[in-house]
Amino acid sequence: MKVSLFLTCLADVVYPASVGQSTVEVLERLGCEVDFPKKQTCCGQPAFNSGFHRESKEVAQHMIKTFEHAEYVVSPSGSCVSMLKEYPHLFADDPDWADRASQLADKSYELTQFIVEVLKVEDVGAELEANVTYHTSCHMTRLLGVRDAPMKLLANVKGLKFTELPNKQQCCGFGGTFSVKMVPISEQMVNEKVEHIEETNADVLIGADLGCLMNIGGRIERQGKPVKVMHIAEVLNSQGS
């Protein structure tokens, strides 16, 4: 199966290569042929959520063109995929672009969703000895509707000791520009999230969205807490030691 990777700007620019690398390696191990369209940039969500829809459209058009050739678009971010799914609404009064946008939206999947729903795989053969908990990102669960896929995949990772995160449905306070526009509120939200993570005694917090992980992980680092943050792609790519 041919898969085009949409890396997302955070994985591309802000994070070390390992999230993208892991995504590629997991997909390849499951028999996919992965290509990386070099012209890809960002999903446009920062502008969209800030109300700059004209600017967001510019970005969306570029992304639609960049992935037009793809059979499947897979991305290690529930939030960015939910933004791709927003494109048809963004072009609601422009039938041509709306149509192209729908084509992209229909073939786009978040990584765990793609593995479970399209590849029909629930055990990727990963192994990681660790006490972990998992943050269910809001956009991934509520906007994209992906709740079970990451749970199914994690349940089959050998060596994981999983503790459910208390108040897991609660937002971590990232919210894109919210995290810098409303710092005092975002700070309270992420503090509460970190407290709940500590309650689980987990050594590793796993998540499927780098936005949330950058926020929670950044706060954990600043507070000097010993919890490590891992993207789910990295966990699924772990082969034990």
Next chain:
Amino acid sequence: MGVRIGSEKFFDRVDKGINNEFMRKAVVEAQTRLEGRKTKTQEEMGNWEDWRDLSEEIRQHTLDNLDFYLEQFAENVAEQGGHVFFAESAEEANDYITNVVKKKNAKNIIKSKSMVTEEIGMNEALEETGCNVVESDLGEWILQLDDHDPPSHIVVPALHKNKEQIRETFHEKRQYSNSSDPNELALFAREQLRKDFLSAEVGITGCNFAVAESGSVSLVTNEGNARLATTLPETQITVMGMERIVPTWKELDILVSMLCRSAVGQKLTSYITGLTAVKEDGDVDGPEEFHVVIVDNGRSKILGTKYQSALQCIRCAACINVCPVYRHVGGHSYGSIYPGPIGAVLTPLLDGYEDHKELPYASSLCAACTEACPVKIPLHELLVEHRKDIVEKTGKIGFAEKMAMKGYAKAASNPNLYKMGTNMAPSYIKSIAKSEEDGKGKGVGPVKLWTNIRDLPESDGNSFRKWFENRSKGGDQ
């Protein structure tokens, strides 16, 4: 009171909220309790999502045909001896109400809980004419005694107060000398209020739903106060937002059930009161004169726009009870009698952006509200629509943000520019990732705002792109 409460700036209000430890504890407890109960009663319904679809459909149908149902309702009220007044503005509503009261030579007014009367500032208008207006909902009564402290929640108005504070207020204002035991407090309130019920010449209520087919109004309470307020006084005035209507009792049945479950996690509240017109010969109680004031106050301007779904709201507060922002800042931070997600959507629509321009941004767009709403209002999407209108129509966006967004769009739609960014980013990020010695953030603008409270991941410069290119050349194998 009006829609707006207080005159402090948004971030000052937020700071106050965040530093009010008692209030925050109360909010967390209330959210946990109410949300837990809601989930339980939701599960009892089995197919909750179907009930939400149906409720949304009822509300949408009613709003799409609002003129028809309002007319039907008004005709039915009039036919049965009631009076209906359509008030375009808060002033018109208050003028009508104060006139009715004047004509009756009434001085004592008993009220049951009503958000729309807060919205139009009715109490103040009546008090200016020399009337004594008493709130009979326990929470509202406490706030009224406490020098008109504004409500912080649309269902539990005194949520921000604890029993000690309530005891203090009772003691100071009414010489209460017993303990802060909730039962004793409630008993005292009941004794005090009983006198007011008996002496009131006019009872004023809100309206949860008005039934078009019969010209009835219905009230949902747990204290039974609305029932007393509508049976003892000679004159009853019901004030309702123009959208608060259902076609028939069948729809009322569904929506009342959704309201009770979503608001307080009860199948039904202790009292669901249905009232139709005036008392007839032979009736023991009920009003001799009945007025319904249907308030527009900006609502018809929302009809037919992209914000119309906000009028579907049945004021259950489920969105407030799951909101992580409300959780930490509390109701007063919103600066509006309508707090939380629905408040952030509705307040700028009713009262303009000028005093409320921050509200649409006071959300992480986590969509917990949208998921909780029993009538499926896409609250987080409406917040984005507000942001869009603020950008495109108001000129309230700073130059720096505009430039930043334009720059972002340029870079994210132009691979060459974007590539320059990705090449430069790692070393820049490295330089600002950790805090200064004093714990403050590095960088400027949004970067500094971010790093004030959080580190950034340390990008190793070994970007994915290099890796991928290298391996396709065979370098990694």
